[in-house]
Amino acid sequence: MPLPVPTVPEGVDPAWLPDEAFRPLGTRRVLVRGSGPLVETVHGEVAAACARFGGRVERDASPEPYDLLLELTGDDGGEAFTCERRAGLTTVTATGAPGLLYGLFHVVRRGPAAFAEDHGLQCHRPGLALRMLDHWDNVAVHPVMGQVERGYAGGSLFWDDGRARGDLARIRAYARLLAACGINAVSVNNVNVHAVEARLLTDRIDEVAALADAFRPYGVRTHLSVTFAAPMVLGGLPTADPLDASVRAWWAAAAERVYAAVPDFGGFVVKADSEGQPGPFGYGRSHADGANALAAALAPHGGTVCWRAFVYDHRQDWRDRTTDRARAAHDQFAPLDGEFADNVLLQVKHGPMDFQVREPVSPVLGALPRTRLAVEVQATQEYTGQQRHVCWLGPMWSEALRFGHEGPAGPVVGQRASALVAVANTGDDPFWTGHPLAQANLYTVGRLGWQPDAEPAELLDEWLALTFPAAPRRLADGLRAVLSGSWRTYxxxxxxxxxxxxxxxxxxxxxxxxxxxxxxxxxxxxxxxxxxxxxxxxxxxxxxxxxxxxxxxxxxxxxxxxxxxxxxxxxxxxxxxxxxxxxxxxxxxxxxxxxxxxxxxxxxxxxxxxxxxxxxxxxxxxxxxxxxxxxxxxxxxxxxxxxxxxxxxxxxxxxxxxx
Amino acid sequence: MPLPVPTVPEGVDPAWLPDEAFRPLGTRRVLVRGSGPLVETVHGEVAAACARFGGRVERDASPEPYDLLLELTGDDGGEAFTCERRAGLTTVTATGAPGLLYGLFHVVRRGPAAFAEDHGLQCHRPGLALRMLDHWDNVAVHPVMGQVERGYAGGSLFWDDGRARGDLARIRAYARLLAACGINAVSVNNVNVHAVEARLLTDRIDEVAALADAFRPYGVRTHLSVTFAAPMVLGGLPTADPLDASVRAWWAAAAERVYAAVPDFGGFVVKADSEGQPGPFGYGRSHADGANALAAALAPHGGTVCWRAFVYDHRQDWRDRTTDRARAAHDQFAPLDGEFADNVLLQVKHGPMDFQVREPVSPVLGALPRTRLAVEVQATQEYTGQQRHVCWLGPMWSEALRFGHEGPAGPVVGQRASALVAVANTGDDPFWTGHPLAQANLYTVGRLGWQPDAEPAELLDEWLALTFPAAPRRLADGLRAVLSGSWRTYxxxxxxxxxxxxxxxxxxxxxxxxxxxxxxxxxxxxxxxxxxxxxxxxxxxxxxxxxxxxxxxxxxxxxxxxxxxxxxxxxxxxxxxxxxxxxxxxxxxxxxxxxxxxxxxxxxxxxxxxxxxxxxxxxxxxxxxxxxxxxxxxxxxxxxxxxxxxxxxxxxxxxxxxx
CATH class of the missing domain: 3.90.1330.10 (Alpha-glucuronidase, C-terminal domain)
Structure with missing residues (x-):
């Protein structure tokens, strides 16, 4: 059965998925082949578009000629797809169901061009395997940081004053938007894990499971930020020492329970020994020890630990000019290369400081060749105008992701990293991102995760074409003028x-x-x-x-x-x-x-x-x-x-x- | 019936009224003459001291000789008293009951000296008629300012998270402390009157009445901070225009109800057109219009409006060097001289800015000869170390109060002002003031209100002798050393x-x-x-x-x-x-x-x-x-x-x- 397409609630902006963007697809004859939940999602998308615009969709076989074939040919779970157009037939095939979903949105993105000139077989595969949004959302309103830490788009999509919002219709629409730009994972709570939020891991896991159910049909896996002190705070143990057997057993049992509730749970995000959060230093252990303890608990279930490298002395004496915060992550983590478990991602901010409008690329990204890395960027505009200023960050992120591209060593990120993580800029605002034009940042970050060497200007054009599908030339030119140089203006x-x-x-x-x-x-x-x-x-x-x-x-x-x-x-x-x-x-x-x-x-x-x-x-x-x-x-x-x-x-x- | 002496609750510091301070009095034979509630307070004090230290008290007549006569000879309600010592008898007389109470504490303060050498008749009368503490206490916890705005001594003595604390035993002990240093009025809520606090004036007046009952036996009258917008906020009127008849009627009716609950209510404190508070400017009226409207409502009942002169542009453009906040109060209020009703006190900060460690004396204090003035000082150490730093402000306040003393015009304050108002530095802290040595500020401000030209060093010595009655020379010298220069050090x-x-x-x-x-x-x-x-x-x-x-x-x-x-x-x-x-x-x-x-x-x-x-x-x-x-x-x-x-x-x- 095709999955009904989630629609944005009344009054909420459709962002880059207005109905009109589906017209080229919806006027065609389409054949969808394959089975499994994500194929039903694809089928539902095509069926809705065809119903609206007069096209036709068949499943598995078609009595008549068709314009587009969307075919799942395997079950490897992969995200890659191929696309070709020959003799008037556009064919998208994938060996994994997520690939078929991304292939569908590829067709939508291309618009009429997807059904124009013939072209040979193109292989599309994501440049970075994990493309995640970290929501710094608090469950309970924090006295200083509020419902969303560094949030500039209203309240949280997930939480409201201590409770789950329960507005799953909006989450389903959100999942669809994310899939359409390439995001495949979300972390649903703040990396600063306070008392209430800690419990999402245990007795409140059902609330996480409800979110995961809403994200799943669009290939988005759900992650949780957890506190390193969870074995003490939640488990009542006297220690959180990562080498302590009871601690490791506690994490293993906790992971077991999480996967019972969320079978495709993505894993943990951890901010440890950072700005007051607990961590392995408290027990004389290294960050590898800390990350590996949690990774061991997740490994049997296929989960990942995103371990943040944002570790520095936040109680520095300004009189001391020898200490340099920019050095801290490299000093801490470079010596640990090779010590992290395979299912640990070391999550490194793109610059050495903290999401400033201009920073060099973090040297950590080139310093751990035997470690899996995630590059962290900030879609939420903490230091770049807080979604009251237009600041399209595509060019900045692109510079970071392509850093060294033309140098002898090749792009730092492209060679080393396997994930792009963005701090989310979304909330319950009707425009999702407070500033309507800040939607372009969210779209761009997803697409850059898929294709880190993309030309940002082309991604901006994609976003424009999708968001304003009927835009006259003057509007498109105006929007481009307003957005493309906005980062350098800022x-x-x-x-x-x-x-x-x-x-x-x-x-x-x-x-x-x-x-x-x-x-x-x-x-x-x-x-x-x-x-x-x-x-x-x-x-x-x-x-x-x-x-x-x-x-x-x-x-x-x-x-x-x-x-x-x-x-x-x-x-x-x-x-x-x-x-x-x-x-x-x-x-x-x-x-x-x-x-x-x-x-x-x-x-x-x-x-x-x-x-x-x-x-x-x-x-x-x-x-x-x-x-x-x-x-x-x-x-x-x-x-x-x-x-x-x-x-x-x-x-x-x-x-x-x-x- | 003598009023039982309120004792400080278990664990709370007796401040400048430890039992030992009453030993010289409590070992004497005392006669108390007169009638009325405050005489019962005096009687209770003497009785308690004598019970503890072996002295004796008689009422109205004594069969035997006595050492001290405390006599109320009239009912004019005045605060003055006379004191003389002749032939081994110390005599304190007053024509008003409050005077007898102050005479009693005068005797306590003098200690053994009160019963030593003879001296002729001394007249004591307060230099400033109103000596008030303004508590910037919020009823509901303010999201930014907390329970007490600029409070550094724990919570409020009066309010706790939206409700009256109901701890009247502590209020009674507090009233006693205040009377002993000369304070005769308190305002029990913040000058920034938020929604919950506004209602103290109307449906929550009973909570104010309960406080007034606790303060009354020690001659302390209770005042309220009110919002100028009360007729709208509480009365549902479409305006708060001070010249509107319905507004004036509303205030009159509100005052009527207040006095029904609190017959000796002191009056209103108003921060209008200041830092976002509503005021008469909103209706094109002057501050005299505004103050007089409230004063008219209070006049039939003997109440006073303390109208703050802290009016300035708090949205100034830093680029504009022609605007000067220091000028603002004079610019606003000097032209209004002579326009304020008799029961208005214009409450003027001692300096033109905001309680800095060093400011010139406000020129407003010399600019309105036909206006009654209150000098406002800040006992709470907002800008002077927040009761984490020792900063005894006696010398600073004394400089302000004696400003011009030796000049041709005479002391600015002594000639013009009739009130000293201090922002309170007290809270529910066991030491009352957070920093135990900050008690000296509260004591000094009360005593300076009574005697604005007092030598602050002598007041410090008084405080030392009362607070540490058994102090050896080394302790007294040490305390003096620590406190006396602390303002200049800061x-x-x-x-x-x-x-x-x-x-x-x-x-x-x-x-x-x-x-x-x-x-x-x-x-x-x-x-x-x-x-x-x-x-x-x-x-x-x-x-x-x-x-x-x-x-x-x-x-x-x-x-x-x-x-x-x-x-x-x-x-x-x-x-x-x-x-x-x-x-x-x-x-x-x-x-x-x-x-x-x-x-x-x-x-x-x-x-x-x-x-x-x-x-x-x-x-x-x-x-x-x-x-x-x-x-x-x-x-x-x-x-x-x-x-x-x-x-x-x-x-x-x-x-x-x-x-």
Whole structure:
């Protein structure tokens, strides 16, 4: 029986799956072959599209000619599929049911082109096997962080004030959106696991199972964040020592119970010894010991441990310039290469700090050749405008994922990683992501997981074509203009030249140049009256640059070769230091602040001009957010400029107003 | 019937009323003459002391000679009393019952001296008629501010998570403590009146009445903070316009009901048009219109409106250097002189900003000769160490209250004001004030209200003698050493030369030099690479200095005459500006930071040396807080020094470590 297609609840935006996107498919004659639950999902999709647009679907055999064959030819569970078009017939085949589902969405994405010119056999397989969204959702409202930690899209899709929301219709629609962009896993609670959330692992596992049931028809596996202290907190044991037999037995039994409730459970996400969370250090054990203990419990069931490498000293003394937070993950984890179990993924943030608008790629990603890695990015815009500013992060993520692509060592991520994990930017907001245009980030992150070397501009075009299937040229051009450069615009009006932070502490929205300068968080810029930046060279600084393999260590080490956009991340330079374009650092700083504001204003005008072409609710929402973005951009510009004018005493060459 | 003396509950500190303080009285033969409830309170006090220490008390007539006569000779309700000692008989007389109560505590305070040498008739009368504590206590826990806004002494004495605590035994003991230091009024809820708190005025008035019953036997009248929007919020009216007849009728009826429940109700405290609270501006009315509307409702019952002058633009643009928060209260209120009803007290903070460790005296205090004024000080140490740092504020308050004492105009406050209002520093902490030594602030503020020109050192000695009645010389000397200079020590390691703020935004604890520099709150220091400070002169600055009468306007206007400790409040000067002691501003800044830390460390050592002389719990509590004070003092020192070294580039002459 074909599975009925989940529809978004009344008032909720269909995002990149509006009915209209299915017109090319829905007007065709389609044959679906194969069996199993996911084939029913595919069948349901095709049937719904054909019912709407006048096409026809047959199952397993067709009395008449057809335009599209969707065929499952095996049961290997794989995600790959092939596609060819010959003599007017488009054929998608897969040897695993998830592959057929992804093949279907491939056809939808291609639109009319899927039924146009013939082409030979193309093989599609995911670049990264695990493509996961980590929801930092709290079950109970956290007194500081609220229902969703770093959430900017309303409440949680899963939880509401201590209880499961029970709105499975919306979860099913969500699963479908995720599958259509390539996501195949979600973690349904915050990596900071508080008391209530801990119990999802045990007596509240039924609530997780209900979510898993809703995600399963679209090939999305459910994961849980767990606390390393679970054996004590939940099990009443006197220790959580990962080498203790009773602890290991507790985890094994806990996993057993989880799989009884959720047979395809994905595994655990763990933030250990990080920002106050418990971990193996408390027992004199290594992170490999810790991760492996949990991995052993999951292994019999096919589960994975995503073990975060976000371990650093968050009680650093700002007076101590020898400690460097950027070094921490490499210092901690590189020596452990080869010690992790096969079903452990070491989950590494793409940069060494914390999702700043510009960071170098983390050297950890190249440092553990015998360890499976997950690259963690942040779809939720904690430091990039909190979904009040347009900031399409596709180009930034792409740079990280393709880092080294043209170098001798090949792409760092492409060679080493087997997973892309994104912190989710979704919530119960009618537009899913608060800012309607932030949907593009979610779409892009999924597609980059499938194809890490994709051109981000092409993914943006895909998203545009799906989301606005009937868009006239002017709308598509306008949306492209508004989104494609938005990351660099955001970078221009916020912290300059890779130095990062300069945000309001705590909530991280808006500027505060010295906000973290004398804090224990290890995020400093060291601006004084003469210059600014962090010396991370090996020769005179913290030595962070030497954590990279060549040629990168050499490139970053030297002022002559370090890319300008990362200059202040790696070097402390005088304000008069001359950049490659001939401008001084201070003049560049002034210029780019003003440019960023001008670009944001220009984008807002483009958006305003699109009003007749976009539905009212969406246009208003975006227009409101542009107002705030412009206010915020000016605030960033003025504060950063004033701060550096006051400190450097160097006037703007062009005499613009600095307060 | 003598009223039984309320005793502090088990485990709660007796503060400045330990039993032992009553020994000199309790060993005497005492005659109490007069009638009325407060005479019963006096009788109860004497009876309890005599029962404990072997003395004797008679009522109205005595068959035998006696040592002390406490006599009420009238019923004018006054607080004055006379005292004389002649031929071995000490006589206290009063024409109002409150006077007799204050006379009794005068005798207790004098200790053995009250029964030593003869002296002629002394008249004691309060310098300020109203001596009130404003409790910023919330009934319901506020999501940001908690149970007590700016509270550092545990929970509220009155409220607990939405309900009245009902612990009237402790309130009775508290009333006794207050009476013994001269306080005669309390306001029992926060000036920021939220939804739950608003209802104290109407359907929850019985809870206020229960508190008033507990305060009354010690001559303390109960007041309420009310919201200006009450006619709308509680009365359902469409407006709160103070000139609207239905609004005025609503207030009159509300007051009627309040006095039915609390016949000696003191009146209302109002924060209007301030930091988001509603007020008369919303209706195009003046603050006099607003205050007078409420005053008219209270007048028939003898109640007072305390109308706060803390009105300023808290959404200021930091780019705008012409707006000056310091000017705001004078700008707003000086033109209204003569327009306020007789039963309005304009409640004015002692400085123009917000309870910083050093501010000039508010010019508002000299600007409304035809208006009754209340001077507001802050016993709760919001900006002065939050009861984790020792900071005895007696000398600061005394400076404000005696300001102009030796000048041609006479003391500003002494001539103009009729009330001293202190934001309370008390809570349900066993020591009442969190830091046991912060009790001295509460005691001092009460006594200064009674005698604004008292020598603060003498009040400190009073507090020491009462609180530690059996203290050996070494303990008294040690306590004096630890407390007497603590305000100047705190000033030394925090923000320099009157510039203020430089605190962490929000909670206001600990340093953050630029914390409020680019904020909307109007609190800036304008430090750049060349200099620091706010130009408030009339010639080149905001003109604030001209709000003072002569000679002060002239004194503050000129760099040559402006007192150094207020230099940066009134002037922006280069770091090389030379102070009266020959040091430059920057060197003074470095020196005083280091001195402040050294003085705090020295005080901690003195306290440590007192361990054998102080009870264990009290010594431990203070010692723990000294640890935090030292850490905090070093943090202040290092952050402020680093900030200014980075900005000025001027090294410390003495080569000390600046990070």
């Amino acid at each position: 970078e221009k009006y916020t912290a300059p030249l890779g130095v990062g932070f300069m945000v309001q502490p705590g909530h991280h929205y808006g500027p505060n140049v010295d906000g973290y300068e004398y804090s224990p968080w290890g995020t400093y810029h060291f601006a004084d009256r003469d210059g600014v930046g962090v010396d991370r060279s090996a020769a005179t600084g913290t030595g962070y640059a030497a954590q990279y393999p060549e040629p990168w260590a050499r490139v970053y080490e030297s002022l002559d070769t370090c890319p300008d956009e990362l200059l202040l991340f790696f070097h402390h330079v005088p304000y008069g230091h001359v950049l490659r374009d001939g401008r001084t650092v201070i003049q560049h700083l002034y210029d780019t602040r003003f440019e960023g504001v001008a670009e944001a204003a220009e984008a807002a005008e483009v958006w305003a001009s699109l009003a007749p072409l976009v539905d009212g609710a969406r246009h208003r929402r975006v227009a409101e957010r542009y107002e705030e973005q412009l206010r915020g951009a000016r605030e960033w510009c003025d504060q950063v400029n004033s701060y550096f004018l006051r400190k450097s005493g160097v006037p703007d060459e062009r005499g613009r107003r600095i307060y | 000033e030394k390691y925090t923000a320099p030369l009157g510039v203020g703020f430089m605190v962490q935004p929000g909670h206001h604890y600990g340093p953050n030099v630029d914390g409020y520099e680019y904020s909307p709150w109007g609190t800036y220091h304008f430090a750049d690479r060349d200099g620091v400070g706010v130009d408030r002169s009339a010639a080149t600055g905001t003109g604030y200095a001209a709000q003072y009468p002569e000679p002060w306007a002239r004194v503050y206007e000129s760099l040559d005459t402006c007192p150094d400790e207020l230099l940066l409040f009134f002037h922006h000067v280069p770091y090389g500006h030379v102070l009266r002691d020959g040091r430059t501003v920057i060197q003074h800044l470095y020196d005083t930071r280091f001195e402040g830390v050294a003085e705090a460390a020295e005080a901690a050592e003195v306290w440590a040396s007192l361990a054998p002389l102080v009870d264990g719990a009290r010594h431990r509590r203070v010692a723990e807080r000294y640890e935090e004070q030292l850490r905090g003092a070093r943090e202040w020192c290092d952050q402020v020094n680093s900030y200014f070294l980075r900005k000025s580039g001027v090294p410390d002459e003495r080569g000390r470590r600046i990070y």
